Amino acid sequence: MSSEIKVAIVGQPNVGKSSIINALSNAKLHVGNFSGVTVEKKEIYLKRDDYDIRMTDLPGIYALNAYTPEEQVAKDFLVDEDYDVMVNVVDANTLSRNLIFTMQLLDMHRKTVLVINMVDEIEKKGGTLDEKSIEKLLGIPVVLTSAKENRGVEEIITQIIKLHNSVLSKNKIYYNEKVEQRIEELAKILRKSPHFKSEDYSRFLAIRLIDRDENIYKMIHDLPIFIEAHNALEKMYKDLESEFDEESTTDILANERAAISYNLQMETLDIKEENESLSEKIDNFLIHPIFGLPIFLFFMWALFQLTFVLGNYPMNLIDSIFIETSSFLADFLPKGIFNSVLTEGVLPAVGAIVMFLPNILVLFLGLNLLEQTGYMSRAAYLMDGFLKKFGLQGKAFVPLVSGFGCTVPAYMAARTLKNPKDRIITMLVLGFMSCGARLPIYVLLVSAFFANQNPGNMLFYIYIGGAFLGLIVAKILRTVLFKGEPEPFVMEMPPYRFPSFKALGMDLWIKTRMFLKKAGTFIAIAAMVIWFLSSYPVNNTLVQNYNAKIEQTVDINKKMNLKNELNAKLLENSYLGDFGKFIQPVFAPLGFDWRLSVAVVAGLSAKEVVVSTLGTLYAMSGATETSKGLVAKMRQNVDFKAAIALIIIIMIYSPCLAAMGTFYTEVPQWAWRIFYTIYPNVVAWLLAYGVYKTLALMGY
Amino acid sequence: MKTISDLKIDEEAIVQKIMAKEPVKGRLLSMGIVKGAKVKVMAHTLARQTWDILSNNTKVALREEEAHSILVKGLHE
Numbered sequence A: 001m002s003s004e005i006k007v008a009i010v011g012q013p014n015v016g017k018s019s020i021i022n023a024l025s026n027a028k029l030h031v032g033n034f035s036g037v038t039v040e041k042k043e044i045y046l047k048r049d050d051y052d053i054r055m056t057d058l059p060g061i062y063a064l065n066a067y068t069p070e071e072q073v074a075k076d077f078l079v080d081e082d083y084d085v086m087v088n089v090v091d092a093n094t095l096s097r098n099l100i101f102t103m104q105l106l107d108m109h110r111k112t113v114l115v116i117n118m119v120d121e122i123e124k125k126g127g128t129l130d131e132k133s134i135e136k137l138l139g140i141p142v143v144l145t146s147a148k149e150n151r152g153v154e155e156i157i158t159q160i161i162k163l164h165n166s167v168l169s170k171n172k173i174y175y176n177e178k179v180e181q182r183i184e185e186l187a188k189i190l191r192k193s194p195h196f197k198s199e200d201y202s203r204f205l206a207i208r209l210i211d212r213d214e215n216i217y218k219m220i221h222d223l224p225i226f227i228e229a230h231n232a233l234e235k236m237y238k239d240l241e242s243e244f245d246e247e248s249t250t251d252i253l254a255n256e257r258a259a260i261s262y263n264l265q266m267e268t269l270d271i272k273e274e275n276e277s278l279s280e281k282i283d284n285f286l287i288h289p290i291f292g293l294p295i296f297l298f299f300m301w302a303l304f305q306l307t308f309v310l311g312n313y314p315m316n317l318i319d320s321i322f323i324e325t326s327s328f329l330a331d332f333l334p335k336g337i338f339n340s341v342l343t344e345g346v347l348p349a350v351g352a353i354v355m356f357l358p359n360i361l362v363l364f365l366g367l368n369l370l371e372q373t374g375y376m377s378r379a380a381y382l383m384d385g386f387l388k389k390f391g392l393q394g395k396a397f398v399p400l401v402s403g404f405g406c407t408v409p410a411y412m413a414a415r416t417l418k419n420p421k422d423r424i425i426t427m428l429v430l431g432f433m434s435c436g437a438r439l440p441i442y443v444l445l446v447s448a449f450f451a452n453q454n455p456g457n458m459l460f461y462i463y464i465g466g467a468f469l470g471l472i473v474a475k476i477l478r479t480v481l482f483k484g485e486p487e488p489f490v491m492e493m494p495p496y497r498f499p500s501f502k503a504l505g506m507d508l509w510i511k512t513r514m515f516l517k518k519a520g521t522f523i524a525i526a527a528m529v530i531w532f533l534s535s536y537p538v539n540n541t542l543v544q545n546y547n548a549k550i551e552q553t554v555d556i557n558k559k560m561n562l563k564n565e566l567n568a569k570l571l572e573n574s575y576l577g578d579f580g581k582f583i584q585p586v587f588a589p590l591g592f593d594w595r596l597s598v599a600v601v602a603g604l605s606a607k608e609v610v611v612s613t614l615g616t617l618y619a620m621s622g623a624t625e626t627s628k629g630l631v632a633k634m635r636q637n638v639d640f641k642a643a644i645a646l647i648i649i650i651m652i653y654s655p656c657l658a659a660m661g662t663f664y665t666e667v668p669q670w671a672w673r674i675f676y677t678i679y680p681n682v683v684a685w686l687l688a689y690g691v692y693k694t695l696a697l698m699g700y
Numbered sequence B: 001m002k003t004i005s006d007l008k009i010d011e012e013a014i015v016q017k018i019m020a021k022e023p024v025k026g027r028l029l030s031m032g033i034v035k036g037a038k039v040k041v042m043a044h045t046l047a048r049q050t051w052d053i054l055s056n057n058t059k060v061a062l063r064e065e066e067a068h069s070i071l072v073k074g075l076h077e
């Protein structure tokens, strides 16, 4: 018989909670060197001896007075859910401030293990930690770990199991006599209610109430004891505040906890203060008042140069592998539907998208470095003043820049914004941050139409231009719809940390696998659908007419032309051709033919589908020139103005279904959902049309 | 009384009182910026709009409004 232990992993942000779980299991939780990496709770199962251990990784939380939506997730879990053991992770580098939160957790009086992580960094500075004294002073087991070096983590499990099998110890945190008196008094009142019979629970609630915790206050609001508790509380607030000469009882408790924590650190941690750490030396450059921003822009520019240049080497190779394979298979496999679906539908489509994998990986590597090194919060610091001009704040930088990777996690990351207005504005403009899946379309179009200019620069302009447009829209939304100042900006800046190559490699590998899986399933199926829709119905009289003509012709070139003409006519008369011509009037003012129109609409399902659809449609319309890559075909079939209009549409219009779904789950109000679904498409069309017309006037 | 936004870069001081309203105040407290804590200004942006403060071995980025709400006194006052 195995027994289950439920464990909650809790601690301030960026202390290494997710890293510890990764070190303990084969989980691949997302890790990054800034606050607010984990924004939803995640469950991980472990098996040790006879125990099934169910660990819940919670978003980092600074204090039980929850502040942001993702912190609320953690708080709700801690207060409402059922778990056997709490593991409180703290960062050895910032022990005393972390312990302030530990005090709040200890108020709950549950089975708790204190994990002091990042001891490697303390040791490197020549410091030592006396965990035995902390154990004695707090009365709970303490484990020293380094998730980075995989040290000490198994001991956490040992302690969890030990605690699980023992009775809860009697130790408590004792506050100042005057405070304790009030806690007891209030707890006594609470215990009159059948919900709060337990000694520990009533004490915890009493402390929370004296700490002015609004959630807990709401909790007792509808109970019969409310009036009595409320009156007692009001008196306590007044008395305590005058006795301690503080503005609020919250401050009294905070000062108490801070004093205990500070003394704990002084007694147990032996470390010299550094003169100037490496982080500060780096910061002298990277957040320099004058050069900081230009350096940041340079990094972004360099990233897009690399994305194009490095990505381009393997691109032609991958492209030709797919072209060779499909022409080989076309001859090798028996003629028939299967042959055609595979070699005209699926392979060109999947090839058209897979060839951009290297570009995407370079982009993701850059974003990953931004997350792992600690530069993310510096960039937020640098951008704060600029973002403020557009009615946003520095913290919004994190979701915005994550949007360059993928819009789905970026919507989730917006949870770290406290103010609901800030959050909705950020989410509404997140689509303007071009995601990694749009990269292939840009690379394709830039390669086709800007080969002579510096293509990396073009990519940079597209991405930065999109971001800029998003900020302008944010400003408009802020002025028109959401008056009021953005939320205050307070953000922790962790020390720089050298990213581990293993973690970077792992992340790229996960991205590659996900991408290939998507190409092999979703994209392939979409391609099949596109192929069938564009191959049927076959107009037999048309085929017969042309075949008769072709037979009569002797000239090889003329024969070829007739064949192409037939293919084009068949495609035009297919279901997809009908659909394309049906929607084309919408896109005709932008110079799109029906194929581009279909590709744009299909792109609403996923942005990869734009390129894969173009791959299929252009492969079919010119069956005799399969040897030519998609880039060349685009150049032949699309005019310059339309290409620019297409880039603008892609930059702005609705993101993929997955992203829209995420927005819908994160934003419950229907008015916002409807607005979000419509406005980007209108803006996209209008802007594309404006630019198309302007270019036409300029004589392009 | 002086506030953090009156300090120069590299200047140190002791926190006296936090004037910010909740919940910003609570957030500052839980980041270790409490009464009696030593703070040091590490950097600020050119327009002095955003500040980089070190306290209790934690670096915190704040806006001018928040920096202005933290009353401090010099180390030897």
Ligand SMILES: Nc1nc2c(ncn2[C@@H]2O[C@H](COP(=O)(O)OP(=O)(O)OP(=O)(O)O)[C@@H](O)[C@H]2O)c(=O)[nH]1
Residues within 6 Å of the ligand: A011, A012, A013, A014, A015, A016, A017, A018, A019, A020, A030, A031, A032, A033, A034, A035, A036, A037, A038, A039, A058, A059, A060, A061, A117, A118, A119, A120, A121, A145, A146, A147, A148, A149, A372, A497
């Ligand atoms: N040197 C060192 N770095 C560590 C250690 N554990 C984690 N880190 C790094 O610390 C940073 C934060 O790690 P995470 O696991 O994302 O922290 P978290 O507590 O889950 O953070 P949130 O989800 O934001 O609350 C990452 O850059 C890790 O690589 C450690 O033991 N030593």
Ligand SMILES: [Mg+2]
Residues within 6 Å of the ligand: A017, A018, A019, A030, A031, A037, A038, A058, A059, A060
């Ligand atoms: Mg995490």
